[in-house]
Amino acid sequence: MSARIIDGKGAAAALRAKVAVEVAGYRAATGRAPGLAVVLVGEDPASAVYVRSKGKATLEAGMLSFEHKLPAEISEGKLIDLINELNSDPAVDGILVQLPLPDHIDPNQVILAIDPDKDVDGFHPINAGRLAIGLTGFTPCTPLGCLKLLKAELGDLSGKNAVVIGRSNIVGKPMAMLLLAEHCTVTIAHSRTRDLPEVVRAADIVVAAVGRAGMVKGDWLKPGATVIDVGINRVAGEGGNSHLAGDVDFASASQIAGAITPVPGGVGPMTIACLIRNTLVSAARRDGFELPEDL
Numbered sequence: 001m002s003a004r005i006i007d008g009k010g011a012a013a014a015l016r017a018k019v020a021v022e023v024a025g026y027r028a029a030t031g032r033a034p035g036l037a038v039v040l041v042g043e044d045p046a047s048a049v050y051v052r053s054k055g056k057a058t059l060e061a062g063m064l065s066f067e068h069k070l071p072a073e074i075s076e077g078k079l080i081d082l083i084n085e086l087n088s089d090p091a092v093d094g095i096l097v098q099l100p101l102p103d104h105i106d107p108n109q110v111i112l113a114i115d116p117d118k119d120v121d122g123f124h125p126i127n128a129g130r131l132a133i134g135l136t137g138f139t140p141c142t143p144l145g146c147l148k149l150l151k152a153e154l155g156d157l158s159g160k161n162a163v164v165i166g167r168s169n170i171v172g173k174p175m176a177m178l179l180l181a182e183h184c185t186v187t188i189a190h191s192r193t194r195d196l197p198e199v200v201r202a203a204d205i206v207v208a209a210v211g212r213a214g215m216v217k218g219d220w221l222k223p224g225a226t227v228i229d230v231g232i233n234r235v236a237g238e239g240g241n242s243h244l245a246g247d248v249d250f251a252s253a254s255q256i257a258g259a260i261t262p263v264p265g266g267v268g269p270m271t272i273a274c275l276i277r278n279t280l281v282s283a284a285r286r287d288g289f290e291l292p293e294d295l
């Protein structure tokens with residue numbers, strides 16, 4: 001048996017196209033374009049790549065992109081000063097501070113400084129709280145992208161056993177909250193989980209967000225399970241080359257799963273599509289512009 005490959009790249013392109021159509025309507029109605037400010041501190045090459053693709057997706061959707069590149073040595077206070085300026089700038093609907101930040105800056109203090117109603121990453125505690133109790137806010141882009149792929153694949157998720165591996169504030173925990181809101185029976189596994197293969201074997205849905213290349217093996221899976229691989233791991237290959245690998249051992253898992261996301265081309269592109277979606281949602285809320293329910 002061979003799993004269906006879930007085309008995250010294609011789904012992301014389709015979502016970006018839907019967002020672009022709504023952006024055009026928003027611009028016609030309001031005379032302004034939604035704006036996303038992306039803040040990058042330091043020169044981490046992987047972060048620079050992500051920031052570039054975010055800026056490109058923003059412009060392609062008809063929105064404004066404001067990139068702020070700051071030196072690695074900038075103080076926490078100066079960074080927060082910039083965030084306060086962006087909070088009060090009417091051209092800015094969304095603010096994203098690329099993580100990780102240098103060690104001398106406390107990411108929690110930086111996230112707290114962002115206006116929750118411009119927090120298109122959904123990382124502010126107000127938005128984490130809203131998600132946890134079912135209020136309108138911003139849903140973190142990676143879990144939202146995973147949920148969209150799951151619903152497109154499975155339809156109604158009600159009653160399904162979902163295992164989320166990883167409990168970070170930006171992926172695992174909000175993913176579990178979203179699946180719970182969809183009426184899944186949710187298990188959150190982490191580094192202290194006993195007998196992870198046995199826990200995973202009960203899952204109709206597996207979301208792997210660990211950061212360990214190829215950790216989840218095919219023989220851990222219930223046959224036919226839907227597998228969402230969030231992991232983005234750069235692994236060294238032959239001859240000094242390197243390639244991206246997910247947290248799931250694709251070769252073995254794709255023999256047992258019913259459907260599986262590839263890496264690259266799975267969750268990653270959906271994260272960026274959901275970021276521009278959230279930016280449009282933010283702008284629309286500000287102006288009372290109505291968007292389709294299912295965007």
Ligand SMILES: NC(=O)C1=CN([C@@H]2O[C@H](COP(=O)(O)OP(=O)(O)OC[C@H]3O[C@@H](n4cnc5c(N)ncnc54)[C@H](OP(=O)(O)O)[C@@H]3O)[C@@H](O)[C@H]2O)C=CC1
Binds near residue numbers: 172191209210230233
């Ligand atoms: N595709 C995308 O858009 C994105 C991809 N990512 C990728 O997703 C992965 C996870 O990211 P993130 O959530 O930030 O990572 P974190 O490092 O913040 O969290 C990793 C989680 O995995 C758990 N874990 C570690 N080792 C094991 C193990 N052996 N068994 C079970 N659980 C384990 C940790 O447990 P504990 O809490 O006990 O330490 C922790 O909860 C990374 O590969 C990252 O690059 C991240 C964001 C976006």
Ligand SMILES: Nc1nc(=O)c2c([nH]1)NC[C@@H]1CN(c3ccc(C(=O)N[C@@H](CCC(=O)O)C(=O)O)cc3)C=[N+]21
Binds near residue numbers: 053098121264
């Ligand atoms: N404030 C903040 N918000 C984030 O959302 C955020 C962040 N910080 N820091 C880093 C992580 C990681 N992340 C990814 C986004 C897109 C891809 C992506 O598009 N990946 C492509 C491959 C890209 C490549 O080839 O390197 C793919 O999977 O197909 C991956 C990872 C967002 N993150």
Ligand SMILES: [Mg+2]
Binds near residue numbers: 168
């Ligand atoms: Mg992390």
